[in-house]
Amino acid sequence: MVSERGLDVLRAIIGDYVETKEPVGSKRLVERHKFGVSAATIRNDMAQLEEAELIAAPHTSSGRIPTDKGYRVFVDRLSGIRPLTAVQRKAIEEFMERSSDPEELVLKSVRTLASLTNSVAIGQLPSLLTSSIHRLELVSLSDKRILTVLITDSGRVEQRIIEIEREINEEMLVKLRHHFNETLVGRTLQEAAGQLATLTDPFTGTEEMVAVQLVTAFIDQMNSNREDRLIIAGAANLARTERDFSSILPVFEAMEEQVVLLRLVGELDLQDHEVAVSIGHENEEASFEETSILASGYIADRGEARLGILGPTRMDYRRNIAAVRAVARYLSRVFNDTTE
Structure with missing residues (x-):
């Protein structure tokens, strides 16, 4: 059973060891800390701490250093954490x-x-998967290059440039953007991921081909944030x-x-x-x-x-x-x- 003074000695050993990076002996403790007892008493306290496996001697005839168990007792008994300056x-x-x-x-x-x-x-x-979709944007950079922008309710923005196989006009882009937003806005990315496979259902021909490539881009954006x-x-x-x-x-x-x-x-x-x-x-x-x-x-x-x-x-x-x-x-x- 370690006494309260023994715990004070443990705190002193830990403090000195953190500061000096050197094993701590009884003489140093008596000189630096005001325990009001003799060096022999401190040595006895240290012997009890060592028996309790709270401190250990790294070398023969050396001072003592805290063990993992000693650090645990110290951390669990911290009476208060000083706030930052x-x-x-x-x-x-x-x-x-x-x-x-x-x-x-x-x-x-x-x-x-x-x-x-x-x-x-x-x-x-x-x-990102716990966020909800605030908006999906499709921005035409050229006839065959589209910027996909995924904006979450937390303000996070994920974007990607994709190359498409067929030319796309502004009317088609508006139609795709409207459908994606109508279907996915307000859903978490986790929920949206489960619906991406059906996003292309209303489209046929060239629109379907473009929609498939856009959905693939959205899947990549979501998967990149899955881990x-x-x-x-x-x-x-x-x-x-x-x-x-x-x-x-x-x-x-x-x-x-x-x-x-x-x-x-x-x-x-x-x-x-x-x-x-x-x-x-x-x-x-x-x-x-x-x-x-x-x-x-x-x-x-x-x-x-x-x-x-x-x-x-x-x-x-x-x-x-x-x-x-x-x-x-x-x-x-x-x-x-x-x-x-």
């Missing part, structure tokens, strides 16, 4: 305020989060702040596992926390056993996506949780503002 909040707003494109917003959020945490930041792009994607930034920040490359090599290797990373981020339970934390061996994948993942959710396109960071288990959890929470909240607010 006014300067940090202003930096977030100024960096993101001039953008309305959803992908650019997520990219800017990821870069901002990477800068605030000196970690690798990850952002899940919101799926979740991640935006990743901040590897350079992490490389600059870490002196020991061996500590960040697992992070770089984990970045290569984007499909696995996407799944791990998506599976983090946010029900009881604004920011969910998965530490070291709590990650099921072996390639993530030396890394921690922090993630929060943001609301976009009437659905939730994830935003977070990936870094070594030795990280400043208090600061990083505050940063993830703040950027995710701001991103949700910006998305909501752009869709109202």
Whole structure:
């Protein structure tokens, strides 16, 4: 059973280890922290922490470092998360305020989060399939080139240029545009995808041939947004702040596992926390056993996506949780503002 003072010692060890990147000994703890007890008492507290598997000695006769279990106890017992400073909040707003494109917003959020945490930041792009179709536009660029424009209720715009086999006049284009909008506007892209096969039914001859090519283009546009994607930034920040490359090599290797990373981020339970934390061996994948993942959710396109960071288990959890929470909240607010 670890005493309250023992937990204070654990917090001190974690704080010093995050700051110095060196194992922490009892002498250092007594010199730097005012526990009001002797070095022998602190050594006894450390022995209890080690017996509880909250700290461990990386080398014989060395100081102690936190274990994954120790970090978990620390994170679960955080009494409060300090809000970001006014300067940090202003930096977030100024960096993101001039953008309305959803992908650019997520990219800017990821870069901002990477800068605030000196970690690798990850952002899940919101799926377009949960959006509703606001309008479909067909714009003639030439006799055989058409620009298809898909506009969602969230303001997202997807466009594609297609080459058609037959010449098309403006009258035919208006007829096709009217039919597509009449049939699909107001439906989610998920619903619309199920109706695309019947869109060509009213047409025959040249109109049918053109309609088939346009429907094919719409299918490609929807399918391109069917898979979740991640935006990743901040590897350079992490490389600059870490002196020991061996500590960040697992992070770089984990970045290569984007499909696995996407799944791990998506599976983090946010029900009881604004920011969910998965530490070291709590990650099921072996390639993530030396890394921690922090993630929060943001609301976009009437659905939730994830935003977070990936870094070594030795990280400043208090600061990083505050940063993830703040950027995710701001991103949700910006998305909501752009869709109202």
